[in-house]
Amino acid sequence: MTKTWNQKSERQVLGRAPLEQPAFLPMSKKEMDELGWDELDILFITGDSYVDHPSFAASLLGRWLVAHGYRVGIIAQPRWDKTDDFLAMGRPRLFASVSAGAIDSMLAHYTAFRKKRHDDAYTPGGKAGARPNRATIVYSNLVRSAFPNIPVVIGGIEASLRRITHYDFWTDKLRRSILLDSKADCVVYGMGEYAMLHLAHILDQYGETSGTPFSYIAQEVRGVAYMGTREDIPPQAKIVELPSHEDIEADGKQLMTATLTLERHVQKADEWAIQPVGKRAVILAPPALPLSEEEMDELYGLPYAKTQHPSYKEKIPCVDMMTTSITTHRGCGGGCSFCSLALHQGRRIASRSKESIMREVEALTRNKRFNGSISDVGGPSANMWQAYCKASPEKCKRQSCMYPKVCPQFTVNQAEGIMLLRDIQKIKGTKNVRVASGVRYDLAQKEETALRAYTMEFTGGQLKVAPEHICDGVLNRMRKPGLASFEKFLNAFKKYSEQAGKEQYVIPYLMSAFPGCTDNHMHELGNWLRARGWQPQQVQCFIPTPGTVATASYYARIDEKGDEIFVARSDAERLRQHHILIPSVGHKNSKASRGKRSSYTAKQTNAKQTNNKHDSGKRGSSRFSERDSKKRSRQSQRDPQSGQGKASPFSVNKS
Numbered sequence: 001m002t003k004t005w006n007q008k009s010e011r012q013v014l015g016r017a018p019l020e021q022p023a024f025l026p027m028s029k030k031e032m033d034e035l036g037w038d039e040l041d042i043l044f045i046t047g048d049s050y051v052d053h054p055s056f057a058a059s060l061l062g063r064w065l066v067a068h069g070y071r072v073g074i075i076a077q078p079r080w081d082k083t084d085d086f087l088a089m090g091r092p093r094l095f096a097s098v099s100a101g102a103i104d105s106m107l108a109h110y111t112a113f114r115k116k117r118h119d120d121a122y123t124p125g126g127k128a129g130a131r132p133n134r135a136t137i138v139y140s141n142l143v144r145s146a147f148p149n150i151p152v153v154i155g156g157i158e159a160s161l162r163r164i165t166h167y168d169f170w171t172d173k174l175r176r177s178i179l180l181d182s183k184a185d186c187v188v189y190g191m192g193e194y195a196m197l198h199l200a201h202i203l204d205q206y207g208e209t210s211g212t213p214f215s216y217i218a219q220e221v222r223g224v225a226y227m228g229t230r231e232d233i234p235p236q237a238k239i240v241e242l243p244s245h246e247d248i249e250a251d252g253k254q255l256m257t258a259t260l261t262l263e264r265h266v267q268k269a270d271e272w273a274i275q276p277v278g279k280r281a282v283i284l285a286p287p288a289l290p291l292s293e294e295e296m297d298e299l300y301g302l303p304y305a306k307t308q309h310p311s312y313k314e315k316i317p318c319v320d321m322m323t324t325s326i327t328t329h330r331g332c333g334g335g336c337s338f339c340s341l342a343l344h345q346g347r348r349i350a351s352r353s354k355e356s357i358m359r360e361v362e363a364l365t366r367n368k369r370f371n372g373s374i375s376d377v378g379g380p381s382a383n384m385w386q387a388y389c390k391a392s393p394e395k396c397k398r399q400s401c402m403y404p405k406v407c408p409q410f411t412v413n414q415a416e417g418i419m420l421l422r423d424i425q426k427i428k429g430t431k432n433v434r435v436a437s438g439v440r441y442d443l444a445q446k447e448e449t450a451l452r453a454y455t456m457e458f459t460g461g462q463l464k465v466a467p468e469h470i471c472d473g474v475l476n477r478m479r480k481p482g483l484a485s486f487e488k489f490l491n492a493f494k495k496y497s498e499q500a501g502k503e504q505y506v507i508p509y510l511m512s513a514f515p516g517c518t519d520n521h522m523h524e525l526g527n528w529l530r531a532r533g534w535q536p537q538q539v540q541c542f543i544p545t546p547g548t549v550a551t552a553s554y555y556a557r558i559d560e561k562g563d564e565i566f567v568a569r570s571d572a573e574r575l576r577q578h579h580i581l582i583p584s585v586g587h588k589n590s591k592a593s594r595g596k597r598s599s600y601t602a603k604q605t606n607a608k609q610t611n612n613k614h615d616s617g618k619r620g621s622s623r624f625s626e627r628d629s630k631k632r633s634r635q636s637q638r639d640p641q642s643g644q645g646k647a648s649p650f651s652v653n654k655s
């Protein structure tokens with residue numbers, strides 16, 4: 001059944017008169033009663049606990065929907081052996097929205113070597129085990145049992161990155177679109193503000209959906225995927241064909257074709273995509289367009305309580321770090337092949353205005369709990385605030401705005417970003433401002449004054465950067481800049497640190513067992529580190545998370561061009577590469593295994609190792625602080641348990 005695709009309706013005024021924002025979104029019938037809500041319009045079910053902060057999608061989208069007139073409640077980390085928790089606030093009027101939380105539940109539960117994790121920064125008390133494996137599927141089926149025939153919308157990184165056929169590392173198998181196993185009506189993929197609002201608006205207009213297929217309802221909405229047939233795509237739509245699930249099963253190389261095509265689908269943003277599976281197909285509407293500055297300001301200016309819901313008895317470990325972290329933008333032009341961001345947020349940057357950011361900091365300084373330190377100001381890459389493409393991004397055929405060289409069309413005034421940081425520092429009550437988000441060093445080198453300022457004023461003793469490797473053969477497959485660029489950056493960092501009279505460190509993110517990386521490459525990296533006196537204690541072993549180009553390489557043992565490459569596939573091969581840099585990993589009696597080894601990441605040549613308490617276990621924390629499911633959407637390779645002040649799960653202590 002087809003419907004006229006009405007582009008104009010995309011961002012027409014959607015929703016109803018705004019509702020008054022509650023102190024917290026309700027989690028119980030009692031709280032609903034206190035708000036005078038006799039029912040909910042939309043029920044959120046999430047695998048994370050409820051922290052009322054824009055870094056949590058349930059909070060961000062929930063408050064956004066309240067601002068547009070819909071009553072939203074949250075069921076966080078429900079029991080999954082029965083439906084009682086799902087029933088707590090009654091049947092919602094419009095639909096149930098299900099998410100595994102800010103990261104894929106399998107990644108949250110298992111290490112790079114498929115060992116069970118024991119902690120969880122997004123759960124009260126930091127204890128693991130509060131959500132099931134494949135939480136999206138489990139919750140979706142339970143909510144259907146609790147409320148028969150209710151429309152179920154799934155979203156978040158787990159659903160988004162599993163929207164078509166994908167490789168599942170934890171079972172070492174291909175899986176069909178998550179739509180089939182979850183039996184959800186649609187996936188909201190990418191950033192969901194307008195998709196959720198649009199769905200609420202349409203379902204509200206329909207009233208009782210009574211048999212109207214979702215494949216009809218969802219046709220007006222950008223950023224959704226649903227099951228259907230070709231007849232369920234608007235007739236005038238441009239359609240891109242993905243290899244069918246069966247084709248990919250028959251020829252693993254087709255996974256690379258599907259992944260690259262989907263990446264392009266996100267970048268072009270004006271086409272529909274279709275993936276046949278059995279007698280039906282996954283239909284993907286064009287992705288959501290990035291929010292405007294005004295919309296970003298509206299979204300981040302909502303009155304988040306910036307703390308955990310008062311019903312929790314135990315502290316949620318991630319809260320402290322998140323409370324003092326300010327999001328400036330979303331999206332990343334990097335397009336690194338291992339990063340899920342390319343398929344989730346895309347490469348276009350959506351930024352907040354300076355005024356909006358300043359207002360948030362001013363409000364933070366009025367909070368009694370604020371101690372004057374802002375732990376981070378940034379986004380997926382700290383120095384991409386206000387960046388834009390001055391050409392036509394929808395026509396662009398590149399897969400990265402940074403690789404092989406920073407694109408001349410990529411426009412960003414990094415000096416403005418530095419001015420922002422300096423002005424934040426001047427706000428009364430603010431003692432120091434840090435940039436903990438990764439700084440894209442190839443971009444930083446384009447503006448020497450900005451690089452100087454990052455180094456001399458805002459690193460807090462350490463600057464996180466992501467060379468990932470030093471061998472160009474590996475870096476090319478990662479879509480990362482070459483070694484020469486990293487060495488140039490290191491020289492500048494050293495020079496400016498000396499000028500500032502500060503002993504400062506670079507924290508390099510490094511990766512082992514990347515597709516195409518051999519033992520020899522790892523030895524080369526080890527020799528390079530030793531020559532500089534660096535002692536890496538945390539190295540990320542590549543995890544083939546669903547949906548990335550690197551994962552397609554891992555599965556099919558080919559590069560992007562289709563040429564065969566070496567891939568360390570077995571645990572033994574992967575561990576062997578890891579041991580080349582971190583010999584103690586996996587050895588029972590190693591210092592690391594006894595938990596006595598420092599989690600300090602790396603020290604720079606000629607510098608004494610610091611005891612800086614800020615070092616400890618923070619690797620990857622910036623990339624996993626889930627700025628509104630944007631930073632944490634970079635789940636592919638970084639520590640998903642950030643903010644705990646403990647060693648990374650992939651560090652020597654845990655791998």
Ligand code: SF4
Binds near residue numbers: 347389391393402
């Ligand atoms: S033209 Fe350049 S800046 Fe624009 S999207 Fe393409 S790579 Fe990025």
